Amino acid sequence: MATHITTCPLCEALCGLRVTTEGDRVTDIRGAVEDPLSRGYMCPKGAALADLHHDPDRLRQPMRRRPDGTFEPIAWDVALDLAGRRLAEVQAEHGPDAVAIYFGNPTGHSWPELLSLLLLQRNLGTRNLYSSASVDAWPRQQVSARLYGNQARIPVPDLDRTDFLLVLGANPVVSNGSAMTAPDVRRRLKALRDRGGRLVVVDPRRTETAALADAHHFIRPGTDALLLAAMVRTLLTAGLARPRAETRGVAAVERALRPFSPERVAPRVGIDADTIVGLARAFAAAPSAVCYARLGTCVHPFGATTTWLVDVLHHVTGVFDQVGGPMFTTPAVDLAALAGRIGQTGAQGRYRSRARGLPEFSGELPCVALADEIETPGVGQVRALITHAGNPALSLPNAARLERALGGLDFMVSIDLYLNETTRHADLVLPPTSQLERDHYGLLFHALAVRNTAKYSPPVFEKPAGARHGWEILAGLLEAHGRHAGGPRRWLQGAQARALGALRPERLLDLLLRAGPHRLSLAKLRAAPNGVDLGPLEAGRLAGVEVDLAQGVFLADLERLAATLDEPVPALVLIGRRSLRSNNSWMHNSARLVKGPPRCTLRVHPTDAGARGLKTGDRARVHNAVGALEAPVEVSDEVMPGVVSLPHGWGHDAPGARLGVAAARPGVNVNQVVDDRVIDPVSGTGVLNGVPVSVERVSGSEGKGGSAGAREAGGIGGVSASAGRLGRPRGKRRAE
């Protein structure tokens, strides 16, 4: 028996884990109490790392799709050579942009992969780079780039010291924090209230976080910018503004916010004017305060402007960069400096997507443009795709269209652990080592943590013979592509791949730690397996630095915002929901996580349910112009009237996927009814919440008996679902 201290790489919380093993089996996983950040906490997904590691469905060798659509194992060298050749051929015939790369959320949890991917993209010379960042985080990154000169300068709530926390469009008790590494949020929020602080949650659903709050206000989805505009206006007109001396542009902001009086926005927002004024005054009066706004405010028609208004509120009230407010971290590896060194501070609009003219950000195009770029003929059309740790088939809007687009590619290679809804479309699937077979350093997430800490975790298990780490696979692709592209690329890319292999990520990490503000080293971190505590966040990081709030792009967007004041309100809109037992789309193959009541249910307010004759356990049809789906109903007053909620990341009944546990309780893919055309035009982010839908009872569902859970496994109906089930139109693909 052996005990290993490691870090859970599944979400941003960086929980320290104590993993017990016997031989090659995991026998126990629990929270590491000595961890200075997570202090013994872990969520159910931490224990499920054992299921992931031992999952018989997890791929352990490269797979190639046969002409009949089934997959067969092949050798690494053959697989990489084939991938390199096909990518080079597509580019030789159709130009560099004909190859696209999509990398998903887990990429961010493994920095060597992230770096290798950027290297691969630069060598491929393609503009078609897409990632889940443009699904969830662009508004935050873009506002930071404009206000603080660097997308990596992300203010983090000083959660452990604040006196007033306003949570807007986030449910950290379940999501464990996003753009805020804060394991065991529940305990931290209880501590906030125990020390006399206040917690206010504004959300269209009475969430698990709202359950801990002093106050919860329902808000109509998509209207946070109006709420914030009215709050800031209230403070400015009442003379309650206390900006730092270095804050510029307050007068221009005040002028631009004139249309947004609390009385004017109240009916639209669904919060009365007195409450808005009271909230603004309470925020300004608190000794310290911070507004934590996350996903719910980013995947929003005004994602960027909402995020800007959050920062405006912070600057106007003078809480920015102060103890208990939004603060900058001092991580052991200075991420902002690193972003500067690799030219990734966050430029926008240097080129545009070909089909819809959507601006790039930081070298990426928005995910809502991916299907267009695959389907629109012409010079630069995407004909081959590399996916890395992403599941766009379930994660991106307009799922039916994306399925069709993926099926029509000439070539696709996926670096992924599973044969799932996305990778079943690939010609080759290349699996990396499991989460317990690699080392871990939370390069991105230490930089977003509510306390400065640093932790290096060596692998729990040795890399099995013949297995490859993700970065090694990417280096292999880089080399093989160069070899087949020929000319100087052969030499250049081969040399870079060799350099990656020789330098190794841990040596590079050591250099980065030594150059960082705490002058750490890998050896120092190895000597402290639970992590090094580097103290609380430091105030005054922005002292002497001017911040100009009056950014033209956001001031101009306020006109678009004002125009919404008179728009009709849709009768019913759909929002998402996360669960502690889910991790976006890909942990549903763990039996211990998916057991219990069904989670892919449509929550409907009693009033809306009554109007449609819906009862808990019925099946409902959810539809709009984009598509249709069916889901079991749960009647609940936790959602506000006019709002229904269905989680994303489900729909595991795709033919050809290999997910034995998940397929038994597949749920349904909510992105079948989310429109890839509806976006925040300022940031390029898709609007995933507040989607107008019609809901009706599926006739004949009465008397079928059984619980919602029993029916959840049943078929899904509707236009889009059937399109998905037909499988892949393979016409365009060439035989190997």
Ligand SMILES: Nc1nc2c(c(=O)[nH]1)N[C@H]1C(S)=C(S)[C@@H](COP(=O)(O)OP(=O)(O)OC[C@H]3O[C@@H](n4cnc5c(=O)[nH]c(N)nc54)[C@H](O)[C@@H]3O)O[C@H]1N2
């Ligand atoms: N409607 C709606 N849609 C949403 C959201 C929503 O709230 N509503 N949320 C969005 C958000 S915030 C995000 S971030 C996206 C996520 O979207 P994606 O990042 O595209 O999808 P994930 O579900 O994270 O899928 C991760 C994939 O990586 C694989 N994988 C896991 N670990 C590894 C690894 O270590 N290496 C490799 N190579 N592969 C690995 C998994 O098998 C899976 O295929 O979904 C978005 N989609």
Ligand SMILES: Nc1nc2c(c(=O)[nH]1)N[C@H]1C(S)=C(S)[C@@H](COP(=O)(O)OP(=O)(O)OC[C@H]3O[C@@H](n4cnc5c(=O)[nH]c(N)nc54)[C@H](O)[C@@H]3O)O[C@H]1N2
């Ligand atoms: N357990 C678990 N943890 C996760 C994930 C997971 O899938 N499962 N995914 C991870 C990822 S990739 C991310 S990005 C983070 C996201 O983490 P969070 O930012 O906390 O996102 P959500 O949990 O989706 O919470 C968003 C909240 O916004 C509300 N909302 C919807 N529309 C609006 C609106 O218009 N205005 C307001 N004010 N609120 C609105 C929703 O009801 C919901 O409560 O979670 C991460 N952590």
Ligand code: SF4
């Ligand atoms: S909160 Fe859960 S998933 Fe996130 S790091 Fe901790 S144990 Fe892992």
Ligand SMILES: [Mo]
């Ligand atoms: Mo995300």
